Amino acid sequence: MMRTRPLKVALLGCGVVGSEVTRIMTTHADDLTARIGAPVEIAGIAVRRPGRVRAGVPEELITTDATALVERGDIDVVIEVIGGIEPARSLITKAFENGASVVSANKALLADDGAALHAAAEKYGADLYYEAAVAGAIPLVRPLRESLAGDKVNRVLGIVNGTTNFILDKMDTSGAGYSEALDEATALGYAEADPTADVEGFDAAAKAAILAGIAFHTRVRLDDVYREGMTEVTAADFASAKQMGCTIKLLAICERAADGRSVTARVHPAMIPLSHPLASVREAYNAVFVEAEAAGQLMFYGPGAGGSPTASAVLGDLVAVCRNKLAGSTGPGESAYTRLPVSPMGEVVTRYHISLDVADKPGVLAQVATVFAAHGVSIDTVRQTGKDGEASLVVVTHRAPDAALTATVEALRKLDTVRGVASIMRVEGE
Structure with missing residues (x-):
């Protein structure tokens, strides 16, 4: 039976x-x-x-009093797309207190206070x-929360920021330097006027915290995520990567320790083999590679940002939440039963690609090898x-603790005999 009273939505932002x-x-x-089983309408923006x-956008729906909007007793769902920590956190909390469910696109808030x-x-x-x-329109959170709920996820490896992937892709394919590639990304609207959140890895780190928490059923905050930006990546790094049969991506990497007693979450540039599926992700696209015990290797790929892709994900959640409302139930909440600690970066086992400027004389290589x-x-x-x-001198190591x-x-x-360390980059995805 179709319900005639519409479900009312408050839109924040x-x-x-x-x-x-x-x-x-x-x-x-x-x-x-038709999909929900009841009409749904925007009650205020x-x-x-x-x-x-x-x-x-109908002018009569516009208001500047967000608090009054979410405190209305007839609001069924609040959609929050304003971003940031406050007032988003207070408004979402008030929405819950007044009986509304929430659909949010706020990675920073969820990573900080999820x-x-x-x-x-x-409650x-x-x-x-x-x-x-x-990751915008890519169905990722729900598969991890629901489709893989009966499996054990061991690793999540992904490109989760379109701006940085566009820049690195241009540096790889055209030989452009970082500044030139950033200027192109800005001109095309992929990069903000202040690109710091993207290029320094803050955006990807927030997403890594969310993914790690869901994948490993534990609490991971933004402060737990090791982060390096990609502003120091050079054309010389790409040349070295090509000689190794690799390319360079800014990766979010979430892993369960081999003994299962801890997890790690990190964001940094890394060389990955051209044979890895993530190596072929071009332009401003996102892709996430998931490794689970029973399901094996899964890859999720698509546009990771933009108005339409993000709106698609928001509306998918809206349909799910509204269906739950009609059924008098709720979907999956937080699953943090494992309570696994997050290990520091020094305990992560990885590989290094190190480029050294050295004196060209006998015995240098022996000295370097002795240090290793x-x-x-x-x-x-x-x-x-x-x-x-x-x-x-370019040295690639075997796997060892990062410390x-x-x-x-x-x-x-x-x-x-070492005149300088020209570059250091981790090697992943093998």
Whole structure:
């Protein structure tokens, strides 16, 4: 039986994503009604700047009083697309207190305070859905929360920021430097005027925290995620990567320890083999590679940002939450029963690609090898080129704890024959 009273939605934020959510809800109202089992309508839209022109958005729905909107007793679902920590956190909490479920695209808030939000949702019998917070339109959060709920996920490896992937792809395919590739990304609208959140890895780190928490059924906060940006990646790094049959990507890597007693979450640039599926992810696309015990290797691929893709994820959550409302139930909440600790970066086992500028004279390679041996790091390959008394030495290690690799590099810097460490990059995806 079709319910006739519409489910009412409060929309917080009406920028690129919010405007697209409004457009789709309006133009596809009949389809949404059929899929949900009841009409769904926007009851109000809270914005900061009411005078701004918003094509296709009814002016009578606009309000600047977001608190009053979420405290209305007739609101069934609140969609939060304003971003940031406050006032988003307070508004979401008030929504729960007033009986509304929440659909959010707020990765920063969920990575920072997801546990408290899940607790509030459970306390008031509400849903908290956030597919749009990670990788845009790519169905990823729900498969991890639901489809793989009976499996054991051991690793999540992904490209979760389109801006950085576009920049690195351009550097790889065209030979452009970082600044030139960033300028192109900005001109095309892929990079913000201030790209810091993207290029320094903050955006990807927030997403890594969310993915690790879901995948490993434990609490992982943004502060737990090791982070390095990609602004120091150079054309020379790409040249070295090509010689190894690799390319370079900014990766979010979430892993369960081999003994199962801890997890790690990190974001940094890394060389990956061209044979790995993530190596072929081009332009501003995202892709996430999941390794599970029973399901094996899975890859999720698609546009990771933009108004339409993100709105698609928001509306998918809206349909699910509305169906739960009609059924008088809620979907899956937080699953953090494992309570696994998050290990520091020093305990992560990885490989290094190290490029050294050294004196071109006998005995240098032996000195370098001695430093590696002293720190318990085994060398996989060495490549040396020299001219006019100067040489470049490229060393690729076997797998070792990151702390041992870092200590090795610091010791190398102190050698009289090492004139500089040109670059350091981890090697992943093998």
